[in-house]
Amino acid sequence: MSDIFDVYLLEAVLNGLLLGGLLALLSLGLNLVFGVIDVVWICYAELIMCGMYAVYYLHVQYHWPLVLAMLAAIGVVAFLGWLLHQLVIRPVLNAEPINQLLVTGGVLFFLQAAATLAFGIEFKNLGVTLPSVRLGEMSFSAARLVAFGAALGGVIALWIFLSKTYLGTAIRAISQDRAIMPLMGVDPGRIFALTSALGGALAGLAACLLVLQYDIHPAIGLSFGPITFLICVLGGLGNMLGGFVAAFIFAQFIAVGGFFFAVEWGYVIAFIFFIAVMFWRPRGILGK
Amino acid sequence: MLRVAELSAGYGGFQALFDASLEVNAGEAVAVIGPNGAGKTTLLRVISKLISPSAGDVTFEGRSLAAVAPHDVVARGIAHVPENRRLFPRLTAEENLRMGAYTSRRTYAERLAQVYALFPRLRERRHQPAGTLSGGEQQMCAIARALMSGPKLLLLDEPSAGLAPVVVQSIFELVRRICAEGYTVLIVEQNIRQVLKVVSRAYLLEAGRIVRSGSADELRTAPEIQKAYLGL
Amino acid sequence: MRLFAAALCAFALAAQAQQKEIKIGFIYDVSGPFAGGGSEPAQIGTKAAIDMFNEKGGVMGYKINAIFTDAQSKVDVAINEMTRLVDQEKVDIVAGVYSSAQCVPMVQQTESRKKFLWLNVCIATAVFKDRKLNYVFRPQAHSDQFGAWSCDYINYYAKSKFHSEPKNLRVAIIHEDGPYGVGVAAGNESQCKKHGMNIVLKEGYSASAPDLSSLVTKLKRARPDVLLHTGYNPDITLFLRQAKEQGLRVKAIIGHGAGHSQIDKLRQTFGEDVNYFHSIDPAAGQLLDPKTLKPGIWDLTQEMVKRYQAVKGPGELPPHVSMGFNNTWILLNDVLPRAIKQYGGFDSEALRKAALDTDIPVGGTLQGYGVKFYPPGHQLSGQNERAFPVVMQYVNGRARIVWPREVQTTDPVLPFPKGHSFAP
Numbered sequence: 001m002s003d004i005f006d007v008y009l010l011e012a013v014l015n016g017l018l019l020g021g022l023l024a025l026l027s028l029g030l031n032l033v034f035g036v037i038d039v040v041w042i043c044y045a046e047l048i049m050c051g052m053y054a055v056y057y058l059h060v061q062y063h064w065p066l067v068l069a070m071l072a073a074i075g076v077v078a079f080l081g082w083l084l085h086q087l088v089i090r091p092v093l094n095a096e097p098i099n100q101l102l103v104t105g106g107v108l109f110f111l112q113a114a115a116t117l118a119f120g121i122e123f124k125n126l127g128v129t130l131p132s133v134r135l136g137e138m139s140f141s142a143a144r145l146v147a148f149g150a151a152l153g154g155v156i157a158l159w160i161f162l163s164k165t166y167l168g169t170a171i172r173a174i175s176q177d178r179a180i181m182p183l184m185g186v187d188p189g190r191i192f193a194l195t196s197a198l199g200g201a202l203a204g205l206a207a208c209l210l211v212l213q214y215d216i217h218p219a220i221g222l223s224f225g226p227i228t229f230l231i232c233v234l235g236g237l238g239n240m241l242g243g244f245v246a247a248f249i250f251a252q253f254i255a256v257g258g259f260f261f262a263v264e265w266g267y268v269i270a271f272i273f274f275i276a277v278m279f280w281r282p283r284g285i286l287g288k
Numbered sequence: 289m290l291r292v293a294e295l296s297a298g299y300g301g302f303q304a305l306f307d308a309s310l311e312v313n314a315g316e317a318v319a320v321i322g323p324n325g326a327g328k329t330t331l332l333r334v335i336s337k338l339i340s341p342s343a344g345d346v347t348f349e350g351r352s353l354a355a356v357a358p359h360d361v362v363a364r365g366i367a368h369v370p371e372n373r374r375l376f377p378r379l380t381a382e383e384n385l386r387m388g389a390y391t392s393r394r395t396y397a398e399r400l401a402q403v404y405a406l407f408p409r410l411r412e413r414r415h416q417p418a419g420t421l422s423g424g425e426q427q428m429c430a431i432a433r434a435l436m437s438g439p440k441l442l443l444l445d446e447p448s449a450g451l452a453p454v455v456v457q458s459i460f461e462l463v464r465r466i467c468a469e470g471y472t473v474l475i476v477e478q479n480i481r482q483v484l485k486v487v488s489r490a491y492l493l494e495a496g497r498i499v500r501s502g503s504a505d506e507l508r509t510a511p512e513i514q515k516a517y518l519g520l
Numbered sequence: 521m522r523l524f525a526a527a528l529c530a531f532a533l534a535a536q537a538q539q540k541e542i543k544i545g546f547i548y549d550v551s552g553p554f555a556g557g558g559s560e561p562a563q564i565g566t567k568a569a570i571d572m573f574n575e576k577g578g579v580m581g582y583k584i585n586a587i588f589t590d591a592q593s594k595v596d597v598a599i600n601e602m603t604r605l606v607d608q609e610k611v612d613i614v615a616g617v618y619s620s621a622q623c624v625p626m627v628q629q630t631e632s633r634k635k636f637l638w639l640n641v642c643i644a645t646a647v648f649k650d651r652k653l654n655y656v657f658r659p660q661a662h663s664d665q666f667g668a669w670s671c672d673y674i675n676y677y678a679k680s681k682f683h684s685e686p687k688n689l690r691v692a693i694i695h696e697d698g699p700y701g702v703g704v705a706a707g708n709e710s711q712c713k714k715h716g717m718n719i720v721l722k723e724g725y726s727a728s729a730p731d732l733s734s735l736v737t738k739l740k741r742a743r744p745d746v747l748l749h750t751g752y753n754p755d756i757t758l759f760l761r762q763a764k765e766q767g768l769r770v771k772a773i774i775g776h777g778a779g780h781s782q783i784d785k786l787r788q789t790f791g792e793d794v795n796y797f798h799s800i801d802p803a804a805g806q807l808l809d810p811k812t813l814k815p816g817i818w819d820l821t822q823e824m825v826k827r828y829q830a831v832k833g834p835g836e837l838p839p840h841v842s843m844g845f846n847n848t849w850i851l852l853n854d855v856l857p858r859a860i861k862q863y864g865g866f867d868s869e870a871l872r873k874a875a876l877d878t879d880i881p882v883g884g885t886l887q888g889y890g891v892k893f894y895p896p897g898h899q900l901s902g903q904n905e906r907a908f909p910v911v912m913q914y915v916n917g918r919a920r921i922v923w924p925r926e927v928q929t930t931d932p933v934l935p936f937p938k939g940h941s942f943a944p
Contacts, residue, residue, distance in 0.1 A: 008741040011766070015733040113551070121555035123753055125789045132765040137740075139767035141733075166390055169379065173387050176376040182358035183336060183368045185391035185437065215757045215789060219552045219593065223730045223754065251731075258734035263725040264697060266734060 009259060011138040016255025018140060020248035021148030025209065026228040027235070027243035028154055029202030033081075035238030036175045036195040039089050039100045043108035045225030047084070047200060049115060051077040051207025052216040056124050066128065074204035081200020085193055093192075108221070115218035123215040130212060143212035150209055154202065155244055171195055175238065234274055236284025246285055249273075289314045289472055290335070290366075290441055295344035297334045304330040306496045307344070312441065312474050317467040321480045321507070321517070322493035328476040329371050331493070332443045335474075336368040337361050348441070363391045365440035369447065373430040377419030381410055381429050384418050388436030395438060403432045406465070424455035428462065435466075442466065444475040448482065460486055480517045484508045541583040542856070542866055544570075545605030546616035547626075548641075548844075552593025553727065556785065557752040557778050558840035559618035561828070562641050563588060565844030566616065568827040573852050580860045584852065587611060591622060598622035599629060606635050612866050613638060615851065616844075620644030620663070620700040627656045636871040638855075640847040641840060643777065644703040648903045652896070655868050657855075657875045659847045659891050661907040662900070663700065663776075666800050667707015670748050670774045673798075673911050673923040674934075675715040681934035682745065682771060687716040692744035692770075694735065694759075696751045697724035704750040704776045712748075720744050727755045735759070736766045745771045745935075753779040757789055764793060769944040771935030774911070777801040777839070783914045784835050793941040795915055796933050798922070803910045804839035805846060805886040807919055809929060814884045820849070821886050836917060846886040854878055854891070882906060888927060 030044045041047070054076045058069035088107055092100050130142035162168035170186050171194075181188045214220060231250050235242030250270050258266025277285060290312040297305045304327040312318045320328050333339045335346055337358040346353045348364055356364065367388075375384050385403065389396045404411040407428045413421055418429055427447055434442055447463060448456040460482045467473050467486060477483035484490060484504045492500040492507065500507070507513055546566055549559035570586045578584055587609055591598035598617065605611045614630055615638040617623050623642035630637040631653055639647065639658040643666065648658065671691075678686045693708045695701030701724060709722055720742040725735060732755070739747070747770045751759065756779035775781070780799040787794055806825050810818040824845045828837050855874045856866060862877075863870035880891040890906035911923035913932050922932040936943035 008737050011740075012734050012737045015731075015737065015766075019731050019733065116551045121551060121560060123556045123757065123785050123789075125757070127788065127791075129761075129764075132767065134767065139765065141762065141765040143765075166386065166393060169383050169386055170390060173376045173379055173383075176378055177374055179338075180370055180374045182338060183362065183370060184387045184433075185359050185362035186387075187357070187359040213758075213761060215754055217553065217556060217754065220754070223728045227730060254731060255734045259737060262723050263729065263732065263735045264723075267726065267729065 007137045009256075011140075012255050012259035013252070014138065014140065015144075016252040017248070018144035018148050019255055020251035021151040022144060022209065023227065023231055023251055024244045024247035025147060025151035025154055025202075025206050026224060027231045027247050028151070028158065028240060029081075029199040029206070030228055031232050031235070031238055031240045031243040032158070032171075032202065033195060033199035034232065035240065036171050037085070037089065037093075037192050038175070038238075039093070040104065040229070040237070041084070041199070042101055042104040042225070042229070043084070043111055043221075044199075044203060045221035045223075045228060046108050046111035046115075047077050047080055047203040048207045048210060048224065049216070049218065049221050050080055050111065051204040052211045052214075052220065053115065053119055053124075054204075055208060055211045056126060056216055059126060060124070066126075070208040073207055074201050077204030077207060078197045078201035081203065082193055082197040084200070085196035089196070090189075090192075108225070112218050112221065119216075119218065121218060123217045125215045126211055128212060141213065143209065146212070147209040150205060154205060155240070158202075158240070167191075167194070230271075230274055234277055234284055236286045239284060239286050242284050242286030249285075289316075289349060290474065291347045292331070292335065293345050293347070295331070295334060295341050295346065297330055297339060297341045297344075299330075299339070303342070304496055305334070305341075308493070308496070308498050309344075310491050310498060310501070312472060314440075314472055315470060316489065317463075317473040317475065317487040319483045319487040319490040319504075320474070320476045320493050321478070321483060321490050323517075324478060326493045327496040328493055329445055330496075332368060332370075332445050332474070332476055336366055336443060338368075362437050362439075365438075366443065367434035367437050367439035367441070368443040369430050369434045369445060371445040371449070373426050375418035375421075375426055375429055375433070378417055380415050381418050381421060381425075382414040384429055384433050385410075385414075385436050388433035390437075392437050396436070399436050399438060403435055406435075406469075407432050407462075422455075423451045424458060427451065427455075427459055431462065431466070435471075439471070441472045441474065444473060446477060447475070448477065448479045456482065480513070540578075540581055541585045542579065542613070543585045543587065543609065543611040544613045544615055545587045545589065545602075545609055545611035547589055547591050547598055547601055547605070547614065547622070548616050549593045549618055550590045553752055553754055554591075554593040554618050556782070557618075558781060558838055559593075559641070561832075561838045562616070562618060562840040562844035564828055564831050565824060565841035565846075566640065566848045567844075568824055569845045569848040569852065571827070572823065579852050579856050582860070582866075588616075591618075593619070595619075595621050595625060599625055602626055602629060606630070606633060612636070613851075613871065615848065616640050617642050618840075619698070620647060620703065621698045623647045624699050627651065627653055631655055634868050636868040638847070638851050641843050642700070644699040645707075645900070645903075646699055646703055648894075648900045650899050653902045654896060655872055656902045657893055657904075658902060659850050659885075659889075659904045659907060660843060661802050661889070661909045662903055663703035664707040665907075666750075666776045666909055667704045667709070668711035669800050669909055669911060669923065670776065670798070671708060671711035671715055671717070673774070674746050674772070675712075675717070676923075676925075677932065677934055681932070684745070687718065689717045689746060690720045690742070690744045691717045691746050691748060692721040692739055692742055693719065693723075693748045694721070694739070694751075695724050695749070696727040696755055698727065700778065701727075701750040705748075708748045708750075725755065727752045729755065729758075731762075732759050733762050733766060736763050736768055739763070739768055739770075740766065747773045748776070749773060749780065750776040751779050753782060753785065756780060756786070760786075760790060760793070764790075764941055768942065770942055771944065772796075772798070773942065774798040774800070777909075781839050781912075783838075783917055783919060787917050796913060796936055796940065798911055798913050798932075799919075800909050800911050801839040802843055802889070802907065803887045803921065803927070804837055804912075804919065805842040805888075806837055807912065807921055807929070808888050808927065812883055812888060812927060813886075814881075817884070817886055824886070836919060839912075842887050850878075850880070850885060850891055854880065880906075
């Protein structure tokens with residue numbers, strides 16, 4: 001085997017890139033919500049779980065076409081995001097951050113338990129398998145490619161929305177000075193509710209892509225929640241570009257680290273990198 | 289146009305304003321002057337509904353603002369340039385102006401042209417984050433942002449505060465021009481000497497109470513004001 | 521008046537009879553990833569066994585009061601629940617426990633309280649090895665046996681099926697990194713080495729890892745003939761999916777219980793792709809040949825199947841149902857009566873003595889194995905020395921026992937036939 005060009009290393013790097021896309025998409029909604037509302041949705045991955053169940057039930061049980069089921073799921077999770085804000089976040093908007101963490105943490109356990117009661121602990125899956133894309137010796141998941149594309153598309157769409165529209169500008173403005181928003185004629189409550197719905201919709205979009213690759217079960221959030229949160233912190237909480245960059249760095253550590261050492265070490269190296277960054281730049285790579 | 293009747297307000301247990309009454313007529317420029325901590329900022333904050341009064345009422349164009357939501361005040365025609373300017377530091381100057389036009393989007397392009405005509409400096413700086421502008425430019429941007437909503441009444445809170453003396457001159461020059469453009473202005477200032485050159489009438493607010501009112505000339509020549517505030 | 525007194529007396533007796541009960545606290549996981557990995561089926565099997573005893577009046581006149589708690593697939597929760605069962609519920613026996621990760625710390629705690637612990641499901645050898653336990657017993661096979669079994673199996677068929685000397689077989693071992701996976705993988709490694717096989721990769725991963733693509737890439741590079749895999753459910757699905765997407769090719773895949781034994785679920789996800797997969801587990805009772813069992817045992821098996829399907833509907837029973845059912849049955853049918861009769865009750869001391877006296881021959885339990893526990897002083901004291909697992913192969917969702925030869929019900933299909941998704 002050639003030491004200079006290793007096709008398997010290339011496969012690991014490219015798979016890392018695809019994983020990065022997936023993680024970037026995951027971090028998008030969490031970052032948006034934190035950036036605007038200044039509250040961390042610890043239960044973000046559990047919203048994604050709800051979205052995955054929505055796709056599953058609409059498509060498998062009620063035989064909706066997959067694309068329609070996915071669109072509906074995005075709507076469902078957007079509604080859940082809105083509901084989360086109205087029922088849970090709004091009363092603690094001005095509370096200590098630790099209390100905000102505790103309530104959203106409570107929602108995490110609530111959603112897990114509710115999903116166990118409502119859907120059972122059985123693993124569900126769509127039974128849809130996308131073909132893989134072959135490149136000589138290398139082979140890649142089509143579902144990951146789609147997720148990668150959706151992450152890029154999502155970031156670009158979000159960027160255009162945030163920089164070109166009044167509403168988007170208001171969403172950015174409110175994170176910089178909440179108190180004077182009424183002087184601009186903006187109702188902060190409405191912006192928060194809207195941002196929550198948008199964050200929910202992004203969680204829903206992530207759900208649509210995860211459901212193509214992962215089995216659905218009430219504890220699926222545990223696989224993605226912590227890593228999503230780490231990536232957001234790594235990139236600078238609330239900084240969407242930072243989260244995007246951090247996702248790709250993190251994924252490369254996991255993929256290439258896992259390739260050169262044991263898979264476990266890939267994660268360990270990624271976490272060591274995370275801790276090192278926290279010492280070097282406590283507010284994240286692109287944090288201010 | 290604006291009538292403030294026996295207004296009281298405060299923060300928690302602290303009362304900052306006692307039975308204050310004043311009036312601003314259309315086309316007028318009126319100042320509320322007084323020392324630091326007299327309740328001037330509170331007065332403006334009650335008018336634009338950032339805080340609720342404990343007693344009294346504010347009417348604008350004959351209608352009470354009591355039942356109006358804070359974010360609907362702008363649409364009624366009142367724009368407020370808050371104390372310390374309060375620009376959105378990471379938005380560009382032009383994005384700040386766009387936020388000012390949030391409730392009147394259709395006239396955005398037209399107003400933007402007017403505002404840039406009034407503040408050519410802002411046009412040069414329009415793609416710069418507002419946080420990187422100089423103090424004077426930031427004040428211009430804050431005033432311009434308020435004008436973007438096409439207000440009938442402009443509330444200005446200490447436009448000269450924290451600025452270098454040379455810049456203070458040019459800001460008051462700007463305020464004078466705005467008044468000359470026909471805007472109705474209610475301005476709150478500590479820099480009494482300067483502000484009385486710009487407005488036609490003024491109220492003196494001390495420890496939360498209106499203690500005197502009159503034309504700018506009257507107040508400028510009143511001995512107690514000359515003694516206490518103008519250092520004469 | 522006399523009649524009234526008699527009635528009162530009878531009433532009092534009845535009340536006393538009702539109070540005669542044995543409290544057993546069962547710890548399983550009905551939430552979290554272990555639930556779907558077999559913990560819930562084990563609980564259903566356990567319940568069925570208890571119901572059958574209670575319907576006939578309990579054990580020696582004692583009603584079995586079973587308290588089921590949910591360990592939520594978490595180690596700390598399992599330990600807390602155990603403490604609660606012992607200290608607050610004052611149970612006489614603690615039993616159940618699915619995950620080896622929970623068993624390892626739990627035995628320490630029960631042992632220091634001298635509480636009798638009867639393990640139904642967890643398989644790590646480390647639970648017993650060199651721990652000198654006195655009050656912990658396990659009728660179940662242990663993980664070193666699992667790991668060795670797969671190597672023995674491929675060693676036996678190397679020439680006839682793989683047309684290769686064992687030393688030329690390339691073997692890859694991958695496993696989740698808890699005590700269960702690590703234990704099985706260690707057994708794999710030492711036994712396969714003993715047969716002289718070429719181990720080209722051995723690696724662990726976290727069961728909740730969101731991505732295993734680099735593991736698949738490394739496997740592709742290592743080009744194993746046989747893949748030995750130990751994992752729970754979400755990780756097995758993720759691994760197989762990524763393996764398929766990335767085009768991994770091997771001649772055989774052998775799983776070691778847990779997720780690999782949940783064939784219905786694997787088929788839902790992978791359909792034909794999981795045909796000819798293997799799993800090693802204590803035998804699912806319903807798969808055994810009734811002829812190899814003692815009289816009356818097969819009726820139990822059929823009753824268990826009936827009761828499980830009444831809860832879960834038709835479909836293949838995972839072996840965990842048998843583990844929950846059979847091992848509870850051994851406790852209630854053999855150990856408990858002896859403790860009461862010969863050792864005067866069911867405190868830990870009596871139960872321990874009764875357990876050490878256990879002597880059930882091979883074929884005497886629903887899972888085929890016999891029961892005799894290693895005595896104190898043995899490095900595995902408390903472990904059943906007569907237990908053994910079996911290698912099962914799945915064809916179209918049906919499991920067949922292919923190893924050991926003594927209980928084999930059919931000849932295995934090795935390697936993957938042409939056209940199979942994982943076939944080279």
